[in-house]
Amino acid sequence: MQPQSRRITIVDVARHAQVSTTAVSKVLRNAYGTSPTMRAKVQASIAELGYRPHAGARAMRGQTYTVGVLVPDLRNPFFPDILDGVDDQLRDTDYQVLLGPSHCNGERAEARVIDAMIDRGMDGVVLIAPVVPRPHLERIARMVPTVVVGRHGRSTAYDTVADDDTAGAALIVDHLAGLGHRHIAHIEHHETNPIRLAEMPNAIRAEGYRAAMQAHGLDPDIVSTSYTRDGGYLGAQQLLARSRLPTAIFAGADVVAMGVLEALTEAGLSVPGDISVAGYDNTAFAALGPISLTSVDQAGRHIGGTAARLLLDRIADRERPTAQVKLSPTLVVRHSTAAPPA
Amino acid sequence: MQPQSRRITIVDVARHAQVSTTAVSKVLRNAYGTSPTMRAKVQASIAELGYRPHAGARAMRGQTYTVGVLVPDLRNPFFPDILDGVDDQLRDTDYQVLLGPSHCNGERAEARVIDAMIDRGMDGVVLIAPVVPRPHLERIARMVPTVVVGRHGRSTAYDTVADDDTAGAALIVDHLAGLGHRHIAHIEHHETNPIRLAEMPNAIRAEGYRAAMQAHGLDPDIVSTSYTRDGGYLGAQQLLARSRLPTAIFAGADVVAMGVLEALTEAGLSVPGDISVAGYDNTAFAALGPISLTSVDQAGRHIGGTAARLLLDRIADRERPTAQVKLSPTLVVRHSTAAPPA
DNA sequence: GCTGGTTTGAGTAACGTTTTACGAATGTTG
DNA sequence: CAACATTCGTAAAACGTTACTCAAACCAGC
Numbered sequence: 001m002q003p004q005s006r007r008i009t010i011v012d013v014a015r016h017a018q019v020s021t022t023a024v025s026k027v028l029r030n031a032y033g034t035s036p037t038m039r040a041k042v043q044a045s046i047a048e049l050g051y052r053p054h055a056g057a058r059a060m061r062g063q064t065y066t067v068g069v070l071v072p073d074l075r076n077p078f079f080p081d082i083l084d085g086v087d088d089q090l091r092d093t094d095y096q097v098l099l100g101p102s103h104c105n106g107e108r109a110e111a112r113v114i115d116a117m118i119d120r121g122m123d124g125v126v127l128i129a130p131v132v133p134r135p136h137l138e139r140i141a142r143m144v145p146t147v148v149v150g151r152h153g154r155s156t157a158y159d160t161v162a163d164d165d166t167a168g169a170a171l172i173v174d175h176l177a178g179l180g181h182r183h184i185a186h187i188e189h190h191e192t193n194p195i196r197l198a199e200m201p202n203a204i205r206a207e208g209y210r211a212a213m214q215a216h217g218l219d220p221d222i223v224s225t226s227y228t229r230d231g232g233y234l235g236a237q238q239l240l241a242r243s244r245l246p247t248a249i250f251a252g253a254d255v256v257a258m259g260v261l262e263a264l265t266e267a268g269l270s271v272p273g274d275i276s277v278a279g280y281d282n283t284a285f286a287a288l289g290p291i292s293l294t295s296v297d298q299a300g301r302h303i304g305g306t307a308a309r310l311l312l313d314r315i316a317d318r319e320r321p322t323a324q325v326k327l328s329p330t331l332v333v334r335h336s337t338a339a340p341p342a
Numbered sequence: 343m344q345p346q347s348r349r350i351t352i353v354d355v356a357r358h359a360q361v362s363t364t365a366v367s368k369v370l371r372n373a374y375g376t377s378p379t380m381r382a383k384v385q386a387s388i389a390e391l392g393y394r395p396h397a398g399a400r401a402m403r404g405q406t407y408t409v410g411v412l413v414p415d416l417r418n419p420f421f422p423d424i425l426d427g428v429d430d431q432l433r434d435t436d437y438q439v440l441l442g443p444s445h446c447n448g449e450r451a452e453a454r455v456i457d458a459m460i461d462r463g464m465d466g467v468v469l470i471a472p473v474v475p476r477p478h479l480e481r482i483a484r485m486v487p488t489v490v491v492g493r494h495g496r497s498t499a500y501d502t503v504a505d506d507d508t509a510g511a512a513l514i515v516d517h518l519a520g521l522g523h524r525h526i527a528h529i530e531h532h533e534t535n536p537i538r539l540a541e542m543p544n545a546i547r548a549e550g551y552r553a554a555m556q557a558h559g560l561d562p563d564i565v566s567t568s569y570t571r572d573g574g575y576l577g578a579q580q581l582l583a584r585s586r587l588p589t590a591i592f593a594g595a596d597v598v599a600m601g602v603l604e605a606l607t608e609a610g611l612s613v614p615g616d617i618s619v620a621g622y623d624n625t626a627f628a629a630l631g632p633i634s635l636t637s638v639d640q641a642g643r644h645i646g647g648t649a650a651r652l653l654l655d656r657i658a659d660r661e662r663p664t665a666q667v668k669l670s671p672t673l674v675v676r677h678s679t680a681a682p683p684a
Numbered sequence: 685g686c687t688g689g690t691t692t693g694a695g696t697a698a699c700g701t702t703t704t705a706c707g708a709a710t711g712t713t714g
Numbered sequence: 715c716a717a718c719a720t721t722c723g724t725a726a727a728a729c730g731t732t733a734c735t736c737a738a739a740c741c742a743g744c
Contacts, residue, residue, distance in 0.1 A: 009700055020724050025702060033722055055462040056406070057700035059398025060729040066462065068440075074422040075626065080445075083416060087445060096458040098410075099441035103422075103429060116438040120397040120408065120462070229626060258630060265631030284417065284571060288600060289607030290632055351730055362694045367732060375692055399730030402699040 008051045017045035028053060029062075059121030065094045067311060068117035068125045070110070072102050073228065076255045077283035078300055082128060082149065085304025089312070095123070107132055118144050124311045126304075127151075134195050145314040147307045153199040154324050159310040161325045163298035165201045168329035169208030169250075170215075171296055172278045175331055176248045177216045179339045181276065184213065185246035187235035187256055190224035202227055205252050205280065227252060232259025240267050247275060247340035254279035254286045257293055257336075272338035282332050292335035299327060350393045359387035370395060371404075401463030407436045409653060410459035410467045412452070414444050415570065418597045419625035420642055424470060424491065427646025431654070437465070449474055460486050466653045468646075469493075476537045487656040489649045495541040496666055501652040503667045505640035507543045510671035511550030511592075512557075513638055514620045517673055518590045519558045521681045523618065526555065527588035529577035529598055532566035544569055547594050547622065569594060574601025582609050589617060589682035596621035596628045599635055599678075614680035624674050634677035641669060 010028075014021040019038060026034050027042040045051075055064045069086060071079050083099070090097055100113040111132050117125055124145035130137065134153065140146055141157035148160045176184050186209045189202035197203045210220045223238050225231035232251055239246060240263065251257035257279035264271055271277050279286055282297035306325050314320065352370075356363040361380060368376050369384040376384075387393075397406045411428060413421050425441070432439055442455040453474050459467055466487035472479065476495065482488055483499035490502045518526050528551045531544035539545045552562045565580050567573035574593055581588060582605065593599035599621035606613055613619050621628055624639035648667055656662065 007700090010702095011700080021701085022703090022724060022726095023722090026723090029702080031702095035722060038722080052457060052461050054401070054700055056398045056401025057729090058702075059396070060402070060700080060731090061702035063702095064398070064462070066458075071441075074416065074425060075419065077417065077419075080416040083443060084445065087443070096455070096462075097443060098458075098462075099413075099443055101425060101429070101439060101441055103426065113438075115394060116408075116440075119394050120406070120438075120440075262631040265634075271632075285627075289604040290613075292607075349730090352732095353730080363731085364694060364696095364733090365692090368693090371732080373732095377692060380693080396730055399699090400732080402701090402730080403732040405732095 081300025082304035089308035166208035173212035232256035236263035423642025424646035431650035508550035515554035574598035578605035
């Protein structure tokens with residue numbers, strides 16, 4: 001088990017192919033000024049020696065061919081959909097995706113992960129529903145090409161891709177009201193920061209819910225917890241503690257609905273017999289037979305694909321004006337919603 | 343929106359603190375030969391200038407303080423548990439975790455992601471249930487400190503952390519047999535490669551199932567698909583197509599059980615009334631009220647924590663003999679299993 | 685006050701790549 | 715055939731950090 005031999009470098013390849021290191025570098029980046037003959041020679045040597053470019057060294061001068069994706073919560077089954085979309089776009093490029101997990105969803109932790117990605121020379125980053133303050137986002141975007149997913153608000157520094165959460169919330173409320181529900185509660189991710197209130201999807205969904213309820217002449221009823229399973233569980237428990245139960249619960253995310261179903265099951269209530277439940281994101285979980293959750297589909301894969309494409313565009317041209325892509329969600333009706341009990 | 347100012351380097355810090363760059367470097371790595379006075383001065387300058395070390399440059403000489411974790415499937419809810427454990431251990435160190443997603447679970451794709459992590463100068467890697475050939479693993483481990491999680495087989499090059507899958511499978515079979523089941527089917531992740539047959543958890547579970555069945559004097563009945571939701575769905579459909587149904591299904595992973603439940607629901611069968619279902623991994627999904635899946639707990643968080651600790655150890659001393667940690671699983675009985683219908 | 689040892693800090697050469705500038709062929713035009 | 719583009723390839727200088735070598739400053743103990 002001898003200590004591994006030194007890594008093969010561009011110099012080794014150059015020597016083997018009998019050309020200069022510059023020539024090898026040019027071939028690698030398929031830059032201008034390489035004859036087919038030379039290209040072939042170099043590529044043969046690369047293959048024979050098993051050369052692999054050293055990203056660290058590359059980072060010092062040019063690109064690393066790496067893009068980082070900030071994932072706020074690995075337990076939320078919506079995010080893999082987005083990542084699939086990113087992967088679709090990047091699979092056939094030289095770029096490699098690395099994920100920055102920020103499970104403990106604090107602002108500090110998130111900022112730390114983003115900084116770490118920048119320090120590691122990522123050519124660009126996709127930030128999924130980041131919670132750091134707006135100016136911080138702008139600062140990041142000035143350092144590295146950035147696409148922000150699922151957070152509204154126009155910036156001149158970064159592109160955004162988001163779902164029309166106002167419309168999505170309305171889809172649910174319209175559906176439930178159409179079934180005859182008058183008392184529809186909403187469980188949201190708690191938010192006080194004024195900027196995030198205007199930008200984060202959770203806040204927009206809550207606001208959309210409120211507007212839609214009023215449009216139907218109904219009273220909004222919001223419980224604030226978090227977009228996690230536990231948040232859903234706690235939120236539902238708060239509702240269950242009431243003297244008068246709602247006849248339907250609109251959970252701000254499928255993962256929240258998981259917790260809601262948990263609490264309702266525990267309380268011995270049947271869905272949708274006693275109470276209807278709707279989610280948001282149309283994750284694989286919602287589609288699951290025993291669950292069969294009515295949900296709003298925001299086409300995560302498409303969102304991810306769009307984000308990746310925008311990012312590649314921006315890496316290619318950092319001066320291009322920023323884009324704001326807004327996608328329209330659709331309603332997927334399943335068995336967790338029905339007319340309220342008589 | 344002026345083009346971002348040049349990155350602050352160690353040289354800027356040195357100038358600002360009026361010391362040499364060497365001194366700054368020493369403080370950063372808290373190496374030998376720094377007086378408290380100097381350390382304070384340097385740290386003040388670092389804070390004031392907002393200096394951040396450039397990982398690419400570091401990669402060329404020393405460490406990058408980055409560890410990579412290969413995650414085979416982001417939709418399997420077991421993996422976040424492992425990652426939590428890794429995070430627990432690394433949170434208070436200088437190390438940063440980055441995830442390499444390998445969704446399309448081919449050998450090629452996996453090898454590509456691992457290579458990418460090595461190229462990017464990771465100080466160490468944790469490979470979760472890797473499928474690449476054994477010699478490839480050895481080669482990787484010779485290049486970079488490596489811990490392999492959930493794959494059995496002793497190596498002199500890398501450490502391993504795994505669950506005792508033989509015992510885990512027996513727990514399920516014993517439980518179901520104890521309830522009176524005679525016809526217990528198992529859905530496994532298909533495997534033909536002889537080395538993986540001896541090392542991969544799926545293969546060991548299947549073998550453990552077979553052994554336990556025989557110990558009870560029962561006939562094994564195995565369906566081969568994959569450890570995904572779709573795999574579970576297809577496997578269950580194959581079983582449902584039979585003239586004689588099993589009275590219980592042991593799914594090799596919770597994520598497989600998701601698909602099984604899906605298929606059974608679709609077929610109008612009730613669980614556990616018509617048929618019992620058990621999973622493996624005891625994910626949050628299994629605990630979910632409406633699901634309430636009997637499962638085997640292999641303490642993912644603990645596995646992840648152990649892996650991270652072993653990795654740090656090995657980064658500190660690459661010559662230390664390798665360790666093989668095997669953890670004992672426990673059975674968690676819920677409502678998806680019951681005595682077979684009379 | 686000198687010796688010998690220990691701290692403390694500085695100077696400098698890598699590390700592997702890209703980039704800029706430039707020379708040597710080769711082809712093209714008047 | 716001279717003058718000039720064009721193409722192909724090379725040399726050398728960065729990039730930001732760490733590790734190695736070595737000098738200066740300091741401290742005992744005689």
